[in-house]
Amino acid sequence: MTNSFPEGFAWGTATASYQIEGAVDEDGRGPSIWDTFARTPGKTANGDTGDIACDHYHRYAEDVDLMASLNFTHYRFSIAWPRIQPTGSGAFNQAGFDFYQRLIDKLLETGVQPWVTLYHWDLPQPLEDAGGWPVRDTAERFADYAAETYARLNDRVQYWTTLNEPWCSAYLGYGNGVHAPGRQEPEKTIAAVHHLNLGHGLAVERMRSIRADRQLGITHNTPIVAPATDSPEDKDAARRADGFGLRMFLDPILLGRYPEDMLEDLRAAQVDLSFLKEGDEKLIAQPIDVLGINYYNPSTVRRRAEPEPEGTVRLYPGGGDLEGVKRGFPESDMGWEIEPDALRRLLVKIHTNYPPIALYVTENGMACKDVVADDGTVDDPDRISYFDGHLRSCRQAIEEGVDLRGYFAWTFTDNFEWSFAFTKRFGLVYVDYATQERIAKSSAAWFAGVAKSNALPEAAV
Numbered sequence: 325m326t327n328s329f330p331e332g333f334a335w336g337t338a339t340a341s342y343q344i345e346g347a348v349d350e351d352g353r354g355p356s357i358w359d360t361f362a363r364t365p366g367k368t369a370n371g372d373t374g375d376i377a378c379d380h381y382h383r384y385a386e387d388v389d390l391m392a393s394l395n396f397t398h399y400r401f402s403i404a405w406p407r408i409q410p411t412g413s414g415a416f417n418q419a420g421f422d423f424y425q426r427l428i429d430k431l432l433e434t435g436v437q438p439w440v441t442l443y444h445w446d447l448p449q450p451l452e453d454a455g456g457w458p459v460r461d462t463a464e465r466f467a468d469y470a471a472e473t474y475a476r477l478n479d480r481v482q483y484w485t486t487l488n489e490p491w492c493s494a495y496l497g498y499g500n501g502v503h504a505p506g507r508q509e510p511e512k513t514i515a516a517v518h519h520l521n522l523g524h525g526l527a528v529e530r531m532r533s534i535r536a537d538r539q540l541g542i543t544h545n546t547p548i549v550a551p552a553t554d555s556p557e558d559k560d561a562a563r564r565a566d567g568f569g570l571r572m573f574l575d576p577i578l579l580g581r582y583p584e585d586m587l588e589d590l591r592a593a594q595v596d597l598s599f600l601k602e603g604d605e606k607l608i609a610q611p612i613d614v615l616g617i618n619y620y621n622p623s624t625v626r627r628r629a630e631p632e633p634e635g636t637v638r639l640y641p642g643g644g645d646l647e648g649v650k651r652g653f654p655e656s657d658m659g660w661e662i663e664p665d666a667l668r669r670l671l672v673k674i675h676t677n678y679p680p681i682a683l684y685v686t687e688n689g690m691a692c693k694d695v696v697a698d699d700g701t702v703d704d705p706d707r708i709s710y711f712d713g714h715l716r717s718c719r720q721a722i723e724e725g726v727d728l729r730g731y732f733a734w735t736f737t738d739n740f741e742w743s744f745a746f747t748k749r750f751g752l753v754y755v756d757y758a759t760q761e762r763i764a765k766s767s768a769a770w771f772a773g774v775a776k777s778n779a780l781p782e783a784a785v
């Protein structure tokens with residue numbers, strides 16, 4: 325097998341607005357659910373917020389120069405809805421568009437292709453106050469925002485994805501509440517899933533009618549689930565975890581219908597499905613051009629026979645007996661298991677089970693305990709071997725027929741890691757938050773070599 329990637333393979337890094345931008349009160353930006361959540365005591369590590377983060381709003385030009393110097397061909401970033409439409413409906417904010425215009429101009433000038441994510445979790449707070457994603461109106465509001473943003477920026481941006489990881493928005497936001505808005509109402513999560521799917525479909529329909537020849541799609545963190553044992557109970561647990569995590573999202577978009585076994589389970593768990601209207605599945609199934617997959621770790625589940633521990637908050641309605649277990653793989657600083665081959669299996673599975681679609685790995689990466697050495701450098705060999713292993717896995721998937729067109733490392737610089745705030749580092753570039761100094765880690769140099777040669781080194785790292 326060759327170590328080269330197909331010609332034109334996209335090499336990028338990915339980021340998200342709230343994790344890097346800071347400048348939360350500038351130029352007319354409104355508050356998002358992440359501002360509110362992060363400012364609520366006890367929700368994030370050390371009570372930290374994204375108020376300043378990497379100060380990317382002011383440092384975007386230097387950041388892009390550094391990115392270009394590392395040979396990246398593409399950059400996946402998200403647009404902050406509350407900069408564009410401060411209250412989530414009604415008036416648009418010109419200064420918000422101006423920032424992204426400047427960023428896009430700078431990218432194109434330096435030869436980096438922009439890839440836009442329209443929603444990476446920063447819902448305008450007034451929309452949450454009106455009910456958030458469990459409410460249908462939020463999907464309509466998202467489509468309005470997406471259409472206007474696309475109308476203004478489609479001239480120079482070829483790649484557009486609607487949502488980043490709606491799994492997180494629905495189940496972490498409204499199920500166990502570890503993400504904004506922090507609600508613990510698992511019975512509402514399926515309404516949130518549906519309205520996220522619907523918002524995606526409505527947005528794609530509107531965007532396509534404005535200009536048809538752009539690459540439109542969505543990014544999912546679909547899990548690759550295995551049962552802990554071969555017992556019928558664990559196999560059924562795996563079916564359900566795969567249903568909640570992968571099929572409730574990919575089936576309506578790519579097959580035009582929700583999985584029947586999941587709808588049956590939900591009805592049996594007394595979940596009110598009246599939000600599902602005639603014709604919705606058709607709206608969700610707009611043709612798309614690209615599917616982004618974010619992958620970090622394998623998932624192994626069992627069916628817990630014992631009752632849930634006191635105080636457990638469920639992720640899924642009727643899912644109290646689903647329990648993740650570890651297989652004994654090495655772990656990242658997040659405590660997530662590392663199994664590069666699972667990425668190959670995930671890509672092959674999607675390729676096998678769904679109609680043909682161009683796939684991109686839109687996130688993959690590892691948190692490490694990075695430290696600055698006395699000579700001012702940051703050496704992160706574990707991250708290099710994580711990337712090397714997962715890229716070999718991608719290479720293998722391509723060999724097996726998967727139409728994989730690109731790979732985005734998570735992430736460019738260390739940044740605000742949601743509820744873990746600044747205690748976890750995922751970057752190729754180290755950030756000293758006291759000074760905002762950027763230091764390219766050894767993984768950045770390694771990646772620059774891969775991107776430049778469009779190939780992996782001969783021997784695995």
Ligand code: GBH
Nearest residue numbers: 340488489492545620621648659660734741
């Ligand atoms: C992504 O989410 C986000 O898009 C990005 O913003 C974020 O910074 C990045 O990843 C790193 O976290 O139950 O222990 O097996 C990642 C979504 C969902 C990945 C939960 C890990 C299971 C952990 N995550 N998942 S575990």
